[in-house]
Structures are given as structure tokens and as C-alpha cells.
Amino acid sequence: MQQVLALARKEFRSYFDSPVAYVVITLFLLIAGWQFSTSLFLSNSPDLRTLFSIVRFILLFFIPAVSMRLISEEKRLGTIELLLTLPIKEWQLVLGKYLAAYLLIIITILLTLIHYITIASLGQPDLGATFGGYLGLILIVGVYLSIGIFTSSLSQNQIVAFIVAFVIIFALFLLDKVVMFFPGFLASVFEYLSIDYHFNNIARGVIDSRDIIYYLSLIFFFLFLTVQTLESRKWK
Amino acid sequence: MISVRNLVKYYGPTLAVNNVSFEIEKGTVVGFLGPNGAGKSTTVRIITCYLSPTSGSVQVENHDVLTDSLEVRKRIGYLPENAPLYLDMNVVDYLKFVQKMRVQESSENGRRIKIVVERCGLGDVLHKNIGELSKGYRQRVGLxxxxxxxxxxxxxxxxxxxxxxxxxxxxxxxIRELGREKTIILCSHILPEVEATCNRVLIINEGKIVADGTPAELQASFEGKTRISIQIKVNVDSFRDHIAQLNGIDRVLSSRPLGENLLEIEIEAVKGFDPRENIFNLCKADNAVLLEMKREETSLEDIFRKLTRKEE
Incomplete structure (x- = not known):
């Protein structure tokens, strides 16, 4: 575990040593804040629902941008060879990098709590729904990042990693929006697979283990694929 | 200490390492020599557990690279080709990071870094970003x-x-200094480097080991005919014929005039014979002034060329 944390710390610092972290945080807060404040008075209700839907939309682009370099850059520079000849396991490498990116996004998202203060001064927002919403967002970020780190392990080209991650994430995001075009059986499968369906459950303030398990199993699945991809280098 | 047995590695259909076996004793500095693409890096990557062998076994201090790879990696310090490093980190942070990844006991850490920094001459650049360093310094950081x-x-x-x-x-x-206390494998295609630093040379070509021994042993076993070139000032026209008839001379390779009465002659001696004394005596007899005499020995370079030349 010490090694996972050492790697996570190094990755996290490198976000702040480069402009990446500042650009991500600033842009994210600007877009979220702008969209939120323009719709706040139209909706005329003291809740963060609009904020959550904006953030979910922004994440589609932001997560691949944050995750695209995680492994592809190591491959391009050749530093992966040094990293993997250290006495660490592939899963430790993947987990360390994943946690660093996760922490950056969680911090960014929690900074939007400032809007909660605004709302709270205007009315009485539902605490359960707010908590559920943030929990849901954090789980979604987890899924998106696991997809991002997976695609980053596929290629040494960051742009390829970005685009492939975006396509997969966007497909998961769209699933419950196209459900109406499919017959009953497929519709329920799609609904179950869709990211937003489970989010809406959690964001109501109802924390159901089925939704949590859905997110965790997706995260596990993509992290597992990433580890497999890294290990496959040995046998090529 | 390191034992490689019947190592084979395919990249897809391409054979990169073809049934290589060798043992490396503790404390030797081994030069791993071969033209580009001969399979040096592949072999080394298998020893360091970056790649897995297609077949065969590799053991480092009795730990197998497949079943016990963490133990193998703990015992090896590895500098890959081109010293790939994180360009956005500064030197001391990078070294600390590597140390943490290697999970060392922490009381030793500061001292170890100090020793290493001093050894590799990094004192002046400790807080610089690796990206700003020259190639030489980066190589030292890698070391x-x-x-x-x-x-x-x-x-x-x-x-x-x-x-x-x-x-x-x-x-x-x-490297030579480190070789006094450590076992070193040095991959190179530069011969003088290996001659200067190693006490054993493995020459690899097209995935196979083609020669193995100390630089001196290799030289002895591949010793060809000695070549001698001389420059003389001489009046006698027949000097060239005289020298061809000299005892121990196999043939005259070339002879060309460099100026008035000045001649450069290249000769090949009979194998295992040193004709320099005879040449000197001939000069004396013919009243020739010997300006220069050079003996060319087969160098490691010749051996290397001979062994690794593609057969046409």
C-alpha cells in the first residue's frame, strides 16, 4: 500500500506542477457556476439538481482529459519500463494513478459546494438529496476515470486515449436517453446499464446497495482490464 | 548469480532471442555486445522482468523471473536505454520517489541518497527539473x-x-568503479567501451551468443595474421622484392611511393610470427632509413565485425 500511495502522491503533485490541475479546476468551476447561476432563478427552487445535471455533462469531457495521459504518457516517454521494473505489481501502479486522478476530480467537485451555501441562504435545500447527489457524482467520476485509465493504457497517444474514453463514456451516458426506442426487454437492460438511471436513484437521497454495486462493479471491471492490458506487454 | 537457460523470445512471429544460455558470476562486469537489434535489450528486459520469456528460464540469485519476480526486481538496479525519466520532476524528488517505490527502511534513506548523489556527481543539479538537464546529467540521474x-x-x-x-x-x-563491488551487465554496441570496462564479453548476434570470454581470450582465439606497415627512405629499387623474400613474410599487401625515395609498404606476416626484427635488419643491409613501423593487432572490433557480419 505504501507504494500505491507513493505513486498516487507523485501523480497528484504532477497535476499541480503542470497547468493541468489549474486549468481543469478553473474551467470546471467557471462552466458549472455560469450554467448554474443562469438557471437558478428560472427554476425558482432551492436545490442543486440543475448543478448536478450540468456537472454530469461537463464530466463527459473533463474526465477523459484528466485521465488520458495517466499511462499513455509513460508509454510514450518509456518511463513505464522503469516503473514496471521496480518491485511493484501492475495493480499497484494502476491503483496509484487512479487514486491520484480521483482525488483531483473529487476536490474539484467538492469546490462546487459553494453553490450549496448560496442555495442554503435562499431557502431550505434537501440535505439528503444534496448528499446523495454528491455521492452519486463521486461514483460516476469513479466509473468514468476507470474507463479513462483503461483507454490510456491502450495506446501511447493521449488523443486516442481521450477519444476512445469519450466514446465509451458517452455511450454509457446516452443509454437511458435512447431507451424509449427499444422494445421492453432491451430497454430494461439498457436502463440498468445506464449511468444516469442509477444516479437518479441515488440523487433522490435513496442509497440503494444495487446502485452502489452497479458503479463499483463497473469500476472494478475497467481497472481489471487496465491491469490485464499492462500485463499483456510481457507476452506480446 | 544470474543464470539464463535456453532463453527464447518471440515478438509475434519474429524471433528476437534464440536459445541463449549463460551464467554470470558474482562480481563480474559483463559486456553484452551486439549490433542494434541483436537481442541485447530483449534479453535484459527479460532479466529485469519487464518482458516474459517465450520459453527457457532466467534466475537471479535463485529467484525465477516468472514465479518470483518481485524478489528479482528488488535485487536489480536497471537503467533502460535512453534513460527514460519524468521530465517534470526535480532530481531529488525523483530519487526519493524511486526509493519509496522500493520500500526501503526509512532511517537509511537520507544517507543512501547522499551517497548516490555524490557518486553520480549530481550535487549541483539536485533541485533542477530533470527536463532542464543535459543528456549527460540525465544519464547520471538514471544511474x-x-x-x-x-x-x-x-x-x-x-x-x-x-x-x-x-x-x-x-x-x-x-562503471568501472562500481564494478569493484557489484555485478554489472553493460549492453553496448560500442566496442572500446566494453574493452575499457568489462572483464567478460558476450557477443550476441541475431538472437544467438556467438562469442563468450574475457577480452584477451577473445583476442587470442580470433588472432589473425599480423599486419605491419612501414615507411622507409630507400634508394634501392629492389627493396620491395627483398622484403617479400624475407623470412616470415606472407605477402606484400601494398607499396606506394610517398615522395622522392619515400615508400610506404604494407605487409602481412605468417601467422604467429613477428617479423619486425627481420625487417629492421633488412633495412640495415639495404641502407634504408626506417621512419615508421606499425603493428596492427586484431582488435575486439575486428572480432566483432567478423562475428556479426551478415553473410551475403
Whole structure:
């Protein structure tokens, strides 16, 4: 575990040593804040629902941008060879990098709590729904990042990693929006697979283990694929 | 200490390492020599557990690279080709990072870094970003990270590529110094480097080991005919014929005039015979003035060329 944390710390610092972290945080807060404040008075209700839907939309682009370099850059520079000849396991490498990116996004998202203060001064927002919403967002970020780190392990080209991650994430995001075009059986499968369906459950303030398990199993699945991809280098 | 048995590695359909076996004893500095693409890096990557062998076995201090790879990696310090490093980190943070990844006992850490920094001459650049450093310094940082856990085995893949002559000499001195206490595998296609630093040479070509021994042994077993070139000032026209008839001379390779009465002659001696004394006596007899006499020995370079030339 010490090694996972050492790697996570190094990755996290490198976000702040480069402009990446500042650009991500600033842009994210600007877009979220702008969209939120323009719709706040139209909706005329003291809740963060609009904020959550904006953030979910922004994440589609932001997560691949944050995750695209995680492994592809190591491959391009050749530093992966040094990293993997250290006495660490592939899963430790993947987990360390994943946690660093996760922490950056969680911090960014929690900074939007400032809007909660605004709302709270205007009315009485539902605490359960707010908590559920943030929990849901954090789980979604987890899924998106696991997809991002997976695609980053596929290629040494960051742009390829970005685009492939975006396509997969966007497909998961769209699933419950196209459900109406499919017959009953497929519709329920799609609904179950869709990211937003489970989010809406959690964001109501109802924390159901089925939704949590859905997110965790997706995260596990993509992290597992990433580890497999890294290990496959040995046998090529 | 390191034992490689019947190692085979395919990249897809391409055979990169073809049934290679060797043993490396503790404390030897082994030069792993071969033209580009001969399979040096592949072999080294298998020893360091970056790649897995297609078949065959590799053991480092009785730990197998497949079943016990963490133990193998703990014992090795590795500098890959071109010293790939994180360009956005500064030197001391990077070394600390590598140390943490290697999970060393923490009381030793500060001291180890100090030793390594001093050894590799990094004192002046400790807080600079690696990206700002020259190629020579980067190579030294790469060496430092390989030494930070004080490994018994050091594997260096072309550590002097892209350095200027002064830097090359510095790195070679450092390797020679480290060779006193560590087992080192040095991959290179530069012969003088191997001659200068190693006490055993493995020549690999097209995935196979084609020669194995100390530089002196290799020279002895591949010794060809000695070539001698002389420059003389002579009046006698028939000197060229005289020298051809001389005892121990196989044939005259060339003779060309350099100026008035000045002649350069290249000759090949009978195998295992040194005709220099006879040549000198001939000059005396013919009243020729001997200006220069050079003996060319088969160098490691010739052996290398002979062994690794593609057969046409």
C-alpha cells in the first residue's frame, strides 16, 4: 500500500506542477457556476439538481482529459519500463494513478459546494438529496476515470486515449436517453446499464446497495482490464 | 548469480532471442555486445522482468523471473536505454520517489541518497527539473535511480549513447568503479567501451551468443595474421622484392611511393610470427632509413565485425 500511495502522491503533485490541475479546476468551476447561476432563478427552487445535471455533462469531457495521459504518457516517454521494473505489481501502479486522478476530480467537485451555501441562504435545500447527489457524482467520476485509465493504457497517444474514453463514456451516458426506442426487454437492460438511471436513484437521497454495486462493479471491471492490458506487454 | 537457460523470445512471429544460455558470476562486469537489434535489450528486459520469456528460464540469485519476480526486481538496479525519466520532476524528488517505490527502511534513506548523489556527481543539479538537464546529467540521474537501493546487480542498457566524449569517459570511470563491488551487465554496441570496462564479453548476434570470454581470450582465439606497415627512405629499387623474400613474410599487401625515395609498404606476416626484427635488419643491409613501423593487432572490433557480419 505504501507504494500505491507513493505513486498516487507523485501523480497528484504532477497535476499541480503542470497547468493541468489549474486549468481543469478553473474551467470546471467557471462552466458549472455560469450554467448554474443562469438557471437558478428560472427554476425558482432551492436545490442543486440543475448543478448536478450540468456537472454530469461537463464530466463527459473533463474526465477523459484528466485521465488520458495517466499511462499513455509513460508509454510514450518509456518511463513505464522503469516503473514496471521496480518491485511493484501492475495493480499497484494502476491503483496509484487512479487514486491520484480521483482525488483531483473529487476536490474539484467538492469546490462546487459553494453553490450549496448560496442555495442554503435562499431557502431550505434537501440535505439528503444534496448528499446523495454528491455521492452519486463521486461514483460516476469513479466509473468514468476507470474507463479513462483503461483507454490510456491502450495506446501511447493521449488523443486516442481521450477519444476512445469519450466514446465509451458517452455511450454509457446516452443509454437511458435512447431507451424509449427499444422494445421492453432491451430497454430494461439498457436502463440498468445506464449511468444516469442509477444516479437518479441515488440523487433522490435513496442509497440503494444495487446502485452502489452497479458503479463499483463497473469500476472494478475497467481497472481489471487496465491491469490485464499492462500485463499483456510481457507476452506480446 | 544470474543464470539464463535456453532463453527464447518471440515478438509475434519474429524471433528476437534464440536459445541463449549463460551464467554470470558474482562480481563480474559483463559486456553484452551486439549490433542494434541483436537481442541485447530483449534479453535484459527479460532479466529485469519487464518482458516474459517465450520459453527457457532466467534466475537471479535463485529467484525465477516468472514465479518470483518481485524478489528479482528488488535485487536489480536497471537503467533502460535512453534513460527514460519524468521530465517534470526535480532530481531529488525523483530519487526519493524511486526509493519509496522500493520500500526501503526509512532511517537509511537520507544517507543512501547522499551517497548516490555524490557518486553520480549530481550535487549541483539536485533541485533542477530533470527536463532542464543535459543528456549527460540525465544519464547520471538514471544511474543514480538504479543505485538508490544499493543493489548487488546493476544492468545498464547503452548508458553512454548520445554523450560527448568527456561525459562518456566519466560514465565509464563510474562503471568501472562500481564494478569493484557489484555485478554489472553493460549492453553496448560500442566496442572500446566494453574493452575499457568489462572483464567478460558476450557477443550476441541475431538472437544467438556467438562469442563468450574475457577480452584477451577473445583476442587470442580470433588472432589473425599480423599486419605491419612501414615507411622507409630507400634508394634501392629492389627493396620491395627483398622484403617479400624475407623470412616470415606472407605477402606484400601494398607499396606506394610517398615522395622522392619515400615508400610506404604494407605487409602481412605468417601467422604467429613477428617479423619486425627481420625487417629492421633488412633495412640495415639495404641502407634504408626506417621512419615508421606499425603493428596492427586484431582488435575486439575486428572480432566483432567478423562475428556479426551478415553473410551475403
Amino acid at each position: 543514480a535511480q538504479a543505485l538508490v537501493h544499493n543493489p548487488d546487480i546493476l544492468i545498464l542498457d547503452e548508458p553512454t549513447v548520445g554523450l560527448d566524449p568527456n561525459q562518456i569517459i566519466e560514465i565509464r570511470d563510474l
